[in-house]
Amino acid sequence: MKAVKGYRYLYRRGDQLYFRRRVPLNARAAFDGKEEVQKSLGASNIAEARHLLAIEVATFDKMIADAAGKPVADAVRQIVPGKQASAIEMEEAVRKWLSERVERATNSELAPTNPGDVQQLWDGLQAQVENVKQGIGLGAGQAAITTTWLAEDICAAEGWEIEQGSSQWRQLVRLLGRGQIEANSWLAADLNGDARTLQDTRFAPEQYRLDEQRQVDRSASVPVSMVALLERYLKEREVAPATEKVWRRHIAHFVAFLGHDDAARVRLADVVAWKEKLLDEPTDGGKRKSIRTVRDSYLAVIRSVFSWAAGNGKIAHNPAAGVTVGGKRKPSIRDRGFTDNEAGLILSATLTPPPNRLTPERKLARRWVPWICAYTGARVNEITQLRAEDVKNERGIWTIYITPEAGGVKDGTARTVALHPHLLEQGFHRTIAGKSGPLFYDPALHRGGSEGNPQYKKVGEFLARWVRDVGVDDPNVPPNHGWRHRFKTEARRVGMDAETRDAIQGHTPRTEGEGYGNMPIETIWAAIRKLKRYKIAGP
Template sequence: MAGNVRNLLNREGRYFARLVIPKELRPFMNGKTELRTALGPDRREALKKLPGAVAILQHEIALGERRAVAAGEKTVTLGRYPLAVDQIALRNYHDRLAQDDQMRNAGRHWASLSIDDGFVDQLRRGIAGQLSNADLAELVEHRIDRFRQIGNTTAEPGTAEWRTLARAVCISEYEALERVAERDDGDFTGRPSNPLIVNAAPVEDELPPVSLKRLLADYIAAKKIVGKAKGTEKRWKPVFDDLVRFTRHDDARRLTKQNLMQWRDERLKTLSPKTVSDVYLASVRAVLRWAKENDRIDSNVAAEVRQDAPKRALSREKGFTLSEAQAILKAACVYVPKASDNPANSELPQTSAAKRWTPILCAHTGARVTEMTQLRKQDIRQEGDAYVLRITPDAGTVKAGGYRDVPLHQQLIDMGFLDFVDASPGGALFYPERKGRDPVKAAQTVAGRVSKWLQGDHLIPDGIQPNHAWRHRFKTVSNELGISERVSDAIQGHAGRTAGDGYGDVTVKARKAAIDRMPKYEI
């Protein structure tokens, strides 16, 4: 029997998110004792929706808490609801006018009371910055202290921050007195003229939190619909978990540029600038950009947070040289797995086949290693006079998202690759299939074993990335032979460079003509 889930309520087969309202806040929330949000009849879907629903309910309770604090019925943590200086001035202005309305509606002789000219003169001097801290405190500290008590400011008397705020409150007090004087003459249409009040952003109730982790999950889901981001969750989830731990909250609305710069600087103590730039900052920037474009948040605070990363100095070409390629292919041709007395420790025949065939497949296709280790028997076919292998996301993962057909080089056929395919039982060629196995992870595991074997035999030179070295070599040889870049790009799955590259098709016939021009390796 499944255990109870906190804040999840089941009523006659329908699920709700539920929060009990603290007793002291109920008078400020229309007397309610609890808040609920319907989550539907499906428990699994309800559990997915629960965190977001609870966050919204917690936000409603927080607003009730703010109302209680404003009414003097509850204390609040210092600085919990911070406002900018101009927003505090605007709120003070409206508070003063509301107080004026209250006095006039109370039937008292409010209008007959004259405005203290000395007080007005002190406000003018405060606005001009001519008062000492002591005089400013005597004039408006009682107003500032009110905003301090309800969590809008942490400014301490005598500091530069406090003095700036005090002068802003003087402006709002002066503007409010001008409206009071106008009202005494029957004019209730007056508006403030000081730019500080006029241009201040309105003070609204806080918007409900937007979970950073939820944004990442929704971003990945949106990208997967169009065949992208298959490996994104594994790479980016730890980054977002780390950001949430660092900031101590999971609200994208509360995230600031300063937060991100501090996080960046802290990670630079243990990570390389390239990792911080290309993984940590890039992932947050991409998700927040998507969130802004989809009206989930108002701004992308990560847009301008960058980290310079030094370019790696190249000491040699990026691809395998001819001699390096031949050495790898010779080793693959004669590869025999190590014998073991224990059958349980014996290498799988599919792994041995991967070490035999994937190097020569990569050499003659310019494909990524995992695109070869994910091949299935059904991905090899004959089309006219050409034998073709199809690299498809149905088999695992393809970076560009779509399939591509690559004709087999004659050397592969002469070496018996088609015979190997025909003898295979079906399904994946280079790893054993079993129910529930993730083909992407399986292909990556086999590719790792091939790389580990080559590196263990010292066949991968220093400074070379095995997964890309064959791709660089294929492009280099194509350029030397004068093969069209559009054709070589189509074979390797590279995106077109111009809009014109999207017109017309690079046919199997055109690709075969290019593959046929590629030389054999002397192995």
């Protein structure tokens, strides 16, 4: 547990904040003999915890004062030195107490059925009114004890430092006394079946509405860091490191564009202006960002974070809701899967001797990753992250296990895929025999880079550059993802059913029913064997 700098008695354990304080020896009897008090504040950020800390400090000090026989006011004055209350803040606090008092009484106290109990409750309400009036009337020496207790409790809850006997204290006591009288008159009317009558306009319904509006205005004026919102959102969602990296970059771009980091100040016009800038500004390569990139990446990040923040009460509303990107869809000039010639060009190149400058792992990746992608339709990084222990023989069927434990899997779900007989004929399983750990990169060469750009992803980028160098340079076909598109085409060509080919590639089931149960490896093996083998001549 680590102390929070600048705050007495405030400590952090993990992401939770705690009140922690040693108990003086002469007061431990009041704390069941404890030497120290530790209590979770149920909050993870200091802005939320400050108010709760003040209450715990006040409660602790009051117990110490009671144990030592000191006036309670001594404890109240220690809450938050220097924090004063304005007249309107005192009125708001008393109005809040009044509504809670009447609600509690309506739900519990006003239920007697015996006439004697009803009369006793009535008499008690009237007696308290007289007692309170005497304590706040002209020339009164001391307020009623119930009024004093209420004033102390409100000071503790709000963190106010108000000296007993001061003019501000008398103002609070008189206001509370009027609130007590108002509450008792309402409860007496309810008890007698009469209509409630308002005696003090400070407790009128319109005053409560003004309190609510002021609270909204105050909340809107409190800065809400977009970076902090993103941190909370990412922690809740547990996104992949690569995704997290992109989201941080987009939030940083938005903050830089605005010139501030306050989500409460963001308006619809700000989001629209940012969208227009994104569409106009060139990328590092000199081209403009595509409509799809702006819509599905940049705007999607802002909209998701703000939607989460609004849904969790961090901001009043989502200023990015409804912001759209117009324009025509980019025309599709060709299929995004490799043609027969392109596939043959890449696979033939895998059989040529690799340059000596490549590491053994890069040589292995160049030789086998394109073939495995061709026969499984997997994402390239799902293969570049493979470990030797992920290649298994299950009941006579050689398989690869694609799992988030090894790196990134888009939907976070592991799956097992059978290896095509052609891969076995080429000796893939024999090539990796005796190896352990990652097959296509060496963890010992890790240079401490970002988790958002792991080694297996760099291997995929290396392969993409190599494919372009081989001669598959059409910008309309992705250099690695082209295998994924081609697999779907080849699977349809041999009559593989949709449910099986989606399971092999890790696509989301089309219906709720398809999501039930597992896809047997025997079924996958039978489907994989249907795929037409690539006839590539060796060097």
